[in-house]
Amino acid sequence: MAIILKKICMIGDFSVGKTSLVSRYVQQSFSDKYLTTVGVKIDTKLVTLPDQRQAKLSLWDIAGSDTLTSASMSYLRGAAGYLLVVDGTRRPTWDAALQLRDAVTKQIGAKPNILLLNKADLTEQWEVNDALVSQEREQGSTILKSSAKLGMGVEDAFTLLTLRMLDAN
Amino acid sequence: MRTIPLSIIKYVHAWWMSELILTYLHIDHDGVLVSWGGHPRHYGLFNLETNKDAIEQIPFLEGFLPARYTEIIEFIKVGSGRTAHIHLVPFRGGTWVLLFDATAEHDRQQRMQQQLNELSILTYRQTRLLQELETVAKQLQTDKVHLEEIAKNKGQLISNLSHELRTPLTSIASYSRLLEDTSNQDYVLNVKSNANHLLALIDNILDQTQLESGNITLQVGNCDPRLLLKELRTIFAPLASEKKLTLALQATSQLPFTLIVDELRLRQILINLLNNAIKFTISGKVSLILDWQQSNLMFEVTDTGKGISPDALEKIFLPYHRETNQQNGVGLGLAITKQLVELMGGEIRVKSMLNEGTTFSGFISTHTGMRYDNDEDADISSQNIKVLLAEDTRSTHLLLVTYLKESGYTVLSAYNGAEAIALAESEQPEIVLMDMQMPIMDGYSATRTLRERDFKSPIIALSASDLIEDREAALRAGCSHYLRKPVALDILLNIIKVLQA
Numbered sequence: 001m002a003i004i005l006k007k008i009c010m011i012g013d014f015s016v017g018k019t020s021l022v023s024r025y026v027q028q029s030f031s032d033k034y035l036t037t038v039g040v041k042i043d044t045k046l047v048t049l050p051d052q053r054q055a056k057l058s059l060w061d062i063a064g065s066d067t068l069t070s071a072s073m074s075y076l077r078g079a080a081g082y083l084l085v086v087d088g089t090r091r092p093t094w095d096a097a098l099q100l101r102d103a104v105t106k107q108i109g110a111k112p113n114i115l116l117l118n119k120a121d122l123t124e125q126w127e128v129n130d131a132l133v134s135q136e137r138e139q140g141s142t143i144l145k146s147s148a149k150l151g152m153g154v155e156d157a158f159t160l161l162t163l164r165m166l167d168a169n
Numbered sequence: 170m171r172t173i174p175l176s177i178i179k180y181v182h183a184w185w186m187s188e189l190i191l192t193y194l195h196i197d198h199d200g201v202l203v204s205w206g207g208h209p210r211h212y213g214l215f216n217l218e219t220n221k222d223a224i225e226q227i228p229f230l231e232g233f234l235p236a237r238y239t240e241i242i243e244f245i246k247v248g249s250g251r252t253a254h255i256h257l258v259p260f261r262g263g264t265w266v267l268l269f270d271a272t273a274e275h276d277r278q279q280r281m282q283q284q285l286n287e288l289s290i291l292t293y294r295q296t297r298l299l300q301e302l303e304t305v306a307k308q309l310q311t312d313k314v315h316l317e318e319i320a321k322n323k324g325q326l327i328s329n330l331s332h333e334l335r336t337p338l339t340s341i342a343s344y345s346r347l348l349e350d351t352s353n354q355d356y357v358l359n360v361k362s363n364a365n366h367l368l369a370l371i372d373n374i375l376d377q378t379q380l381e382s383g384n385i386t387l388q389v390g391n392c393d394p395r396l397l398l399k400e401l402r403t404i405f406a407p408l409a410s411e412k413k414l415t416l417a418l419q420a421t422s423q424l425p426f427t428l429i430v431d432e433l434r435l436r437q438i439l440i441n442l443l444n445n446a447i448k449f450t451i452s453g454k455v456s457l458i459l460d461w462q463q464s465n466l467m468f469e470v471t472d473t474g475k476g477i478s479p480d481a482l483e484k485i486f487l488p489y490h491r492e493t494n495q496q497n498g499v500g501l502g503l504a505i506t507k508q509l510v511e512l513m514g515g516e517i518r519v520k521s522m523l524n525e526g527t528t529f530s531g532f533i534s535t536h537t538g539m540r541y542d543n544d545e546d547a548d549i550s551s552q553n554i555k556v557l558l559a560e561d562t563r564s565t566h567l568l569l570v571t572y573l574k575e576s577g578y579t580v581l582s583a584y585n586g587a588e589a590i591a592l593a594e595s596e597q598p599e600i601v602l603m604d605m606q607m608p609i610m611d612g613y614s615a616t617r618t619l620r621e622r623d624f625k626s627p628i629i630a631l632s633a634s635d636l637i638e639d640r641e642a643a644l645r646a647g648c649s650h651y652l653r654k655p656v657a658l659d660i661l662l663n664i665i666k667v668l669q670a
C-alpha cells in the first residue's frame with residue numbers, strides 16, 4: 001500500500017524561523033546563523049502518528065514575506081495544510097501571519113493550519129501579548145508556542161497538522 | 170533513452186545556454202515516469218525508475234500534474250540538491266518537466282535579500298530600543314517631578330506632624346491627670362478619641378512609608394461585598410446622623426456575592442473616601458455605590474459638600490499635600506487611597522464643583538468567586554497537578570494535551586473509558602476531563618464506575634451534544650461539570666483552576 005502523501009507549506013514573514021522549524025523537525029538540528037531563503041526548499045519526512053497511521057510529508061519552506069508574492073502562489077498549489085509562523089519577539093510578524101492566512105485561503109481555499117508562535121525561548125523579548133492570542137483562539141484558530149532552538153513544540157505542531165490533514169479527507 | 174520531441178527541443182532552445190546540460194523528466198497522462206535524462210541527482214532526485222508512479226518518486230510535483238499550460242516554478246531546491254528553475258510543459262496529455270540550474274542566480278539574489286532582511290530587522294530592533302529609551306526617559310522625568318514634590322511636602326510634614334502629635338498628646342496628658350482623681354466618663358472618652366486619632370495618624374504614615382518603598386503586598390481572599398457595606402454603615406451611620414446627613418450605601422444587582430480581593434485594603438479605601446466625604450459635607454447627602462463591570466469592582470463616593478477648587482484637584486492625590494491648614498491630618502489619606510487602588514490594578518478619579526459637591530470614582534480589578542485568571546497564579550498553582558484526559562479523537566486529544574501542558578499541567582492520556590478507569594485508579598489525578606462519546610467504554614459508564622469505586626476528584630464531561638438530557642445524564646453519572654465541544658480553552662482552564670482550588 002502506498003503511503004499517503006501530504007504537502008505542507010511553511011508560511012510567514014522572513015526570519016520568523018520557518019527554515020529552522022523544518023530543519024529541527026527533519027534533521028533535529030538548529031543554527032543561530034540566519035540564512036535568507038530564496039525561492040523554496042523542499043524536504044520530505046515520513047511521519048508515524050500516535051495511532052500508528054503513516055504519512056509522507058512534502059515540506060515546502062517558502063521564502064518569507066509579509067504578503068503573498070506571485071511566485072509563492074504557485075508554491076502553494078497542492079498544499080493540504082500549512083504552518084503559519086510568527087516570531088513572538090516581533091509583533092508585526094503576527095499581523096503579517098493573519099493577513100497571509102486570508103491570502104492563502106483566497107488562493108487555495110480553507111485548509112488545516114496551525115499558527116506557531118516561534119522563538120518561545122526568548123520570553124524576555126516577547127511582543128505578542130496573551131490577550132491577542134486568546135482572542136484569536138476564541139475565533140477558532142489553533143495557536144501553539146514553539147522553539148526551533150530548543151526543539152519545543154515542533155514535533156507536536158507537525159503531528160497535529162498531519163492529523164488534521166488526514167482527518168480532513 | 171528515447172529521443173526528445175521537436176516541440177520540446179524548440180522550447181528548450183529559447184532557454185538554452187551552452188554551459189547547461191538539460192535535465193528532464195517525461196511523465197505521461199497517468200502520472201507514470203516514462204523517461205528521464207540529464208542529471209536529476211544534481212537537483213536532489215535519486216534512484217528514478219521509469220514506468221513507475223512519478224509523484225511517489227518526486228513528491229514535490231504533487232498538485233502540479235498533469236501540466237495544463239506551460240508553467241515555470243522558480244528557485245526550487247530539493248534536499249541538498251542544486252537550485253533549479255522548473256519548467257512544466259504539457260505534452261499529449263502528459264508533462265515534460267525540465268530542470269534548469271539556477272544556483273548562480275539563486276546565490277546572487279540570496280546575497281541581496283539577506284542584506285535587505287538583516288537591515289530591516291536591525292532597523293526594527295533599533296526603533297524598538299529607541300521607543301523603550303523614550304518611555305524610560307519619560308518615566309524618569311515624571312518620577313523626578315514626583316520626588317521633588319514629595320521632598321517639598323515632606324518638609325511641611327515635619328512641622329504639621331509635630332503640631333498634630335502635640336495637640337492630642339497635650340490633651341491626653343492633661344485629661345489623664347484629671348483621671349487620677351475623678352472618673353468622669355467624658356474625660357475617658359476624650360482620652361480614647363485622641364488616642365485613636367493618634368493611632369490612625371501613625372498608621373497612615375506607616376502605610377505611606379511602606380507604599381513608597383513598595384513593601385505592601387496584597388492578602389487576597391474571599392470577601393462578601395454586601396457584608397462589607399453593612400459594616401461601613403455601622404461605622405459611619407453615627408457620624409452621619411450627628412451631622413444630619415443622609416447616608417446611602419448601595420450595591421447594584423450585578424455585584425457578585427463573593428469577590429476575590431484583599432478585603433482589608435478594600436475596606437481601607439472605602440473608609441478613607443467616606444470619611445473625607447462626611448468630613449467636608451455640612452448638609453445633604455453622602456453616598457457610596459458598588460457595581461460590577463467587566464470583571465472590575467466599580468466604586469463611586471459622592472457628597473454634597475463644599476467642593477474642591479480646580480487648582481487643588483490637581484494635587485489632591487499627592488502625599489503630604491494639604492489644602493488648608495485648618496484641615497486635620499497630614500494629607501496622606503487620599504494619597505494612600507490612590508496608591509492602594511493602583512496596587513489593586515485599578516484607577517481612581519475625582520470630579521468636583523465648588524459648593525456643589527465632589528465625586529470620587531474608580532475601579533479595582535478583582536475576580537468573582539468563579540474566576541481566577543491571574544497568569545502568575547496559574548503557573549504556580551498548576552505545577553504538579555495531574556490532569557487525566559480521556560478523549561478518543563486524536564487531533565482534539567493532542568490539542569488539549571498541548572494547551573494543558575502549556576499551562577503547566579501534567580497530562581495523563583486515555584483514549585477510551587476503560588483506559589481512563591485504569592489510569593484514574595493507578596495515578597489518582599486531581600482532575601479528569603472525560604469525553605462522553607468514546608469507543609470500548611463511553612464516558613458515562615466510565616464515570617459511573619469510577620464513582621462507584623469511590624473516586625473523588627472532579628470529572629469534567631466533554632461532549633458534542635447540547636441536549637439538556639445529555640447534560641443531565643452526565644451529571645447523574647457523577648460528572649462535576651459539563652462542557653460542550655469545541656471547548657473554549659479559557660473556560661476550561663478557569664474551571665480546572667477553580668476545581669483544584
Ligand SMILES: Nc1nc2c(ncn2[C@@H]2O[C@H](COP(=O)(O)OP(=O)(O)O)[C@@H](O)[C@H]2O)c(=O)[nH]1
Pocket residue numbers: 012013014015016017018019020021031032033034035036037064118119120121122146147148149150
Ligand atoms: N532564539 C531562537 N531563535 C530562532 C528560533 N527559530 C529560528 N531562530 C533564529 O531566527 C533566525 C531566522 O530563522 P529562519 O529559520 O532562517 O527564519 P525564516 O526566514 O522564517 O526561514 C535565525 O537566526 C534562527 O537561528 C527559535 O525558536 N529561537
Ligand SMILES: [Mg+2]
Pocket residue numbers: 015018019020035036037061062063064
Ligand atoms: Mg527561511
